[in-house]
Each structure stands twice: as C-alpha cells, then as structure tokens.
Amino acid sequence: MSPSSAFARADVVLVGGGLANGLIALRLRAMRPDLKVLLLERDRRIGGERSWRWFETDLAPGLAAWLRPLVTHRWSGWEAGPAGAERYFETPCFALTGERLSQALATALGANLWLGVEVTEIAPHQVTLADGRRIAAAAVIDGRGPRNTRSLALRWRVSLAQAVTLDAAHGLSCPVLVDAVEAGDPACPAFTVLPLGPRRLRIEHARYAATPVIDPAPFRAAIGRYARARGWTIEQAASEDADALPIALGGDIDAYWREARPEVAKVGPRAAIFHPGTGHALPDAARLADQIAALPRITSASVRAVAETYSKTAWRRRRFHRLLNRLLFVACPPEARPQVAARFHRLPPSLIHRFHAARLTLWDKARILAAPSPIPLAEAFEQIPDRAAPPRTER
Numbered sequence: 001m002s003p004s005s006a007f008a009r010a011d012v013v014l015v016g017g018g019l020a021n022g023l024i025a026l027r028l029r030a031m032r033p034d035l036k037v038l039l040l041e042r043d044r045r046i047g048g049e050r051s052w053r054w055f056e057t058d059l060a061p062g063l064a065a066w067l068r069p070l071v072t073h074r075w076s077g078w079e080a081g082p083a084g085a086e087r088y089f090e091t092p093c094f095a096l097t098g099e100r101l102s103q104a105l106a107t108a109l110g111a112n113l114w115l116g117v118e119v120t121e122i123a124p125h126q127v128t129l130a131d132g133r134r135i136a137a138a139a140v141i142d143g144r145g146p147r148n149t150r151s152l153a154l155r156w157r158v159s160l161a162q163a164v165t166l167d168a169a170h171g172l173s174c175p176v177l178v179d180a181v182e183a184g185d186p187a188c189p190a191f192t193v194l195p196l197g198p199r200r201l202r203i204e205h206a207r208y209a210a211t212p213v214i215d216p217a218p219f220r221a222a223i224g225r226y227a228r229a230r231g232w233t234i235e236q237a238a239s240e241d242a243d244a245l246p247i248a249l250g251g252d253i254d255a256y257w258r259e260a261r262p263e264v265a266k267v268g269p270r271a272a273i274f275h276p277g278t279g280h281a282l283p284d285a286a287r288l289a290d291q292i293a294a295l296p297r298i299t300s301a302s303v304r305a306v307a308e309t310y311s312k313t314a315w316r317r318r319r320f321h322r323l324l325n326r327l328l329f330v331a332c333p334p335e336a337r338p339q340v341a342a343r344f345h346r347l348p349p350s351l352i353h354r355f356h357a358a359r360l361t362l363w364d365k366a367r368i369l370a371a372p373s374p375i376p377l378a379e380a381f382e383q384i385p386d387r388a389a390p391p392r393t394e395r
C-alpha cells in the first residue's frame with residue numbers, strides 16, 4: 001500500500017501517531033502480525049521532542065517487560081519536593097523518547113507509516129484524507145489527542161520542555177520534580193528535570209491554567225531562571241516541546257462518549273483516558289494497547305467497546321483524584337495552592353506511588369484528607385459535585 005494510492009484498504013487504520021496509537025501499532029505488530037496496520041500522522045515526524053516518564057510501580061510486570069525494549073533511560077529513583085528540599089524516592093523510573101518511538105514505529109510499520117497526512121473525516125470503517133483519498137478498514141481508531149467538550153470539566157497542565165546541553169556536568173543522577181518554586185503563585189509552577197547525559201538535561205516547566213493556550217516566552221524565561229538558580233549555564237537549547245495536558249475536575253463520562261461520532265473507536269485523551277491528576281498517559285496507553293491486541297476480532301465495534309469500558313471504568317475509579325483537583329482548583333484559596341500541592345510530596349512514598357498509579361486505597365484517601373489544609377472541606381464537598389458541568393465557582 002503506498003501513500004499515493006487513490007483508494008486503499010487496511011485491517012486497522014490508526015488516525016494520529018501519538019503515544020496511544022503508537023503503542024497500539026507496536027502491540028498489534030507484535031501480537032497480530034497477520035493484520036495490515038496503517039498509521040496516519042499529520043506531522044512530518046512522530047513523537048517530536050516528547051519524553052514519556054513512568055514509574056516501575058505504574059505497570060504490571062508483563063506490560064513492563066513488553067515496554068523494556070522501548071526504554072531509553074532508566075534511573076533507580078527520583079526526587080521531588082520544594083526547591084532545595086527535594087526528597088529521594090527509591091522507585092525506579094523510566095523514560096521513552098519520541099525519537100525512540102518514531103524509530104520503533106518505522107521498523108514495525110515500514111511503508112504503512114504515513115507521515116504528513118491529514119485526516120479530515122473519520123467513520124467507523126473509512127477515513128478521508130485532506131487531499132480526498134479514502135481508506136477503508138475493519139477498524140478505524142481515533143487517537144488525535146484531547147478534544148473540546150462541554151461534558152467534562154477540565155483544567156490544563158500547560159507545559160514547555162527544553163532539551164539543553166550545559167557547559168559543565170550537571171551532577172544529577174535521577175529525575176527531579178520541583179514544586180511551587182514561586183510561593184503564592186496559583187498556577188502552582190513546577191519543574192521536571194530529566195538527566196539524559198552527563199551535560200544533557202530535559203527541563204520541563206508546567207503551570208496549571210483554565211485554557212490550553214500556551215505563550216512559550218514566559219516558560220522559556222522560567223526555565224532560564226531555574227537553570228541559573230541551580231548554577232547551570234545552558235550552552236545550547238537544542239529542541240523544544242510545548243503542549244497542554246488535560247486535568248479532570250469532574251464531568252459526565254457517559255455524555256462524553258455520546259458526543260462527537262460516538263460510533264467511532266477512540267483511544268488516549270481522545271477517549272478521556274489519562275491520569276486525572278498529572279495528565280500523563282503512558283501506563284493507560286500501554287494497558288489499553290494490550291487489551292486491544294488481545295481481542296479475538298479487531299473491528300471498530302470491538303475496539304470501541306473495549307476503549308469505552310476502559311475509559312468509563314477508569315473514570316469511575318479515579319473519582320477521588322478529581323475530588324482532589326476540585327479541592328485544589330475550586331475550593332482552595334488560589335494563593336494557598338502551591339502550599340497544598342507542595343505538601344503532597346511529604347506523604348509516605350508508597351502512597352505517592354499509588355497516587356501516580358491511580359490505585360489509592362481507602363486508607364490513603366483518608367490520610368490525604370486528614371492532612372491539615374487551608375481548604376474548607378465541608379463547604380467544598382457541598383459546592384462541587386463530580387458530575388456537574390464545569391463548576392460555576394471555579395476561580
């Protein structure tokens with residue numbers, strides 16, 4: 001099948017070459033080599049400058065083993081906390097770079113990886129490209145990233161990451177997550193630093209916002225200030241990645257699935273599948289890719305059913321994460337948010353890892369709510385139900 005055919009046919013067409021569809025493509029090629037899988041990506045490259053990080057505790061051993069060949073960096077622990085008082089966590093942490101995902105997809109799909117191809121229409125068994133070409137398939141899977149919706153109340157974790165080379169060794173041996181460096185800022189500014197080589201770092205600056213709009217200049221300036229405060233001199237800022245990750249405050253997941261061509265199979269944030277507290281997506285993407293590849297018959301209906309069940313089950317199980325977001329972004333006095341967010345990393349390490357794995361126990365939840373806080377809890381519970389449309393009181 002060539003990108004120039006006027007009409008093409010495949011068993012599975014994946015629309016959007018992000019993490020969600022990228023992992024589905026790799027899992028299908030490994031478990032279902034009989035299927036013709038075509039991946040269509042609008043950009044000229046896959047993955048861009050992104051790096052996906054996850055913890056050992058996020059994934060069951062079987063899935064971790066499957067991802068192992070994709071891992072580009074492994075650290076034996078990570079640090080987190082307020083600047084200068086970071087705490088060490090002894091849990092291995094991994095990263096996969098966009099470049100590695102791109103190489104793996106090029107090897108697995110060969111000529112069935114179409115780049116620079118924009119899809120304008122998606123139906124359960126056919127897609128139409130911007131130039132009018134059509135492709136038919138038993139399964140069409142929409143992985144085009146988050147979409148606008150009125151059914152979910154979202155905030156955004158707006159992030160810009162720079163891959164930089166320093167003039168001297170940085171001295172870091174593991175990733176560092178730094179909270180609330182500018183006390184009192186309601187956007188809860190944070191930095192994530194990944195050591196990629198003796199002088200190479202990936203520095204990500206994130207801020208919470210009501211909209212996904214990014215103005216890169218203040219982010220670049222904040223990264224520069226942070227590097228100088230650490231005593232690092234940036235010799236070269238090689239590449240940049242900026243985007244907004246959804247953070248869930250509440251909403252109606254059933255209504256979300258009834259919207260926008262409900263008969264089409266969707267995955268990743270397009271299917272409202274993401275960690276509600278961090279916006280991260282890799283563990284869910286790996287689990288769903290595995291479930292899809294294990295289906296006896298891969299059709300739009302069967303993929304849609306498994307993705308919808310995954311999305312709705314995860315949404316219901318992660319109710320408490322959304323409550324925490326509402327407490328932080330609706331009930332908390334804005335200037336007290338950094339203080340509340342920073343306190344999180346003082347909780348027991350096992351609880352923090354269960355938070356990231358979205359597997360909090362009842363005891364964990366009680367422990368989080370029992371911590372002293374400036375949030376008026378009783379009032380907050382009454383004001384901000386989970387199923388409401390975007391909360392009226394949001395500040």
Ligand SMILES: Cc1cc2nc3c(=O)[nH]c(=O)nc-3n(C[C@H](O)[C@H](O)[C@H](O)COP(=O)(O)OP(=O)(O)OC[C@H]3O[C@@H](n4cnc5c(N)ncnc54)[C@H](O)[C@@H]3O)c2cc1C
Nearest residue numbers: 016018019020042052053119144145159243268280281282
């Ligand atoms: C700075 C930053 C750091 C992050 N770090 C982490 C992390 O450490 N760990 C983690 O788990 N998650 C992380 N995330 C979140 C994670 O990257 C996303 O949640 C995940 O990539 C979503 O995957 P996706 O495939 O569903 O969507 P996307 O990655 O958004 O991919 C969608 C793709 O679809 C393509 N597309 C869109 N429309 C069309 C069209 N009409 N035709 C063809 N193609 C189209 C887009 O070009 C894009 O490539 C991070 C995000 C950001 C911004």
